[in-house]
């Protein structure tokens with residue numbers, strides 16, 4: 020009697036920004052105290068989101084869960100290497116999941132990304148305050164994405180969430196590749212004050 | 219001093235992770251050399267973090283949390299940061315070119331022009347190659363079937379878009395035609411990602427194209 024959905028498990032309602040302070044504290048507890056409960060909380064927050072995006076990339080349910088699990092396992096292993104330089108907690112987790120996805124789903128090397136992590140970036144104050152600030156920046160970006168035009172939101176989503184190359188977005192949406200790129204540039208311009216923290 | 223950077227939409231694709239390996243490598247090599255783009259990628263990565271953060275979740279199956287905690291017990295491998303060796307080669311490129319630029323076995327591709335393909339993962343459709351243009355020589359005018367990313371590793375060249383010197387990147391859309399000329403003094407060596415065969419304009423060169431494998 021119910022119509023079939025893409026996944027057997029119904030999606031949960033969208034969540035608002037995650038609490039910036041809490042996330043910073045959780046990651047710090049994992050890094051310094053090897054606190055398993057803190058990791059479990061990060062799991063509760065991020066695993067369902069990671070599973071959702073992996074499903075969109077074409078993974079089946081078991082593989083999507085595995086990749087979500089594996090992402091959190093990398094968080095556990097690398098927490099001591101995390102700093103505000105790696106971005107907000109959600110940004111760092113996004114990049115870990117992206118690299119795993121390139122390895123597993125695209126079957127390509129993620130080394131260009133991994134090797135880049137070794138490049139030392141001029142660092143400002145490394146402490147927890149800076150992480151909270153990064154989290155707040157990303158919260159503002161999350162909200163700002165929702166104020167983009169529908170067209171701009173679509174290309175941002177298709178690219179960042181659905182993992183679709185620009186040329187394929189052009190085919191899917193039925194617009195020239197140049198238009199995909201100009202919509203992304205416009206989206207960037209709109210998000211720029213938040214992305215560059217100019218507020 | 220790096221003056222030419224990738225388009226912001228290319229940095230967005232890099233952060234999103236949708237670039238084919240050759241393009242991702244050209245961008246990461248440039249980023250390793252370019253502080254402005256290190257900051258640029260930190261910004262475009264924020265879009266990824268925001269997109270993940272705003273995503274509605276799909277419930278994990280029962281027991282997934284316990285399985286993760288069990289996995290932590292089985293695995294207490296802590297990742298140790300490996301020291302980066304001092305080398306002239308930017309870090310991401312070293313894996314693809316472990317013996318440096320001087321050890322390359324070039325393949326002549328016409329007067330003053332030589333190329334060398336670099337291996338990428340199986341199944342990758344686009345191509346990663348090195349291109350060497352002798353000092354003062356010109357590359358025949360060509361256009362591209364798809365996006366072309368060119369990173370200058372040594373020397374410089376000039377075309378209608380300007381002068382591109384070491385560390386600079388040329389980010390060309392499909393259908394762009396240009397005719398780079400290497401600056402005098404030093405051979406110009408570039409790392410190039412292309413997703414289709416270069417399309418030379420001159421009929422003679424088009425005839426030679428299959429011979430040269432370009």
Ligand SMILES: [Zn+2]
Nearest residue numbers: 223252254255
């Ligand atoms: Zn740059």
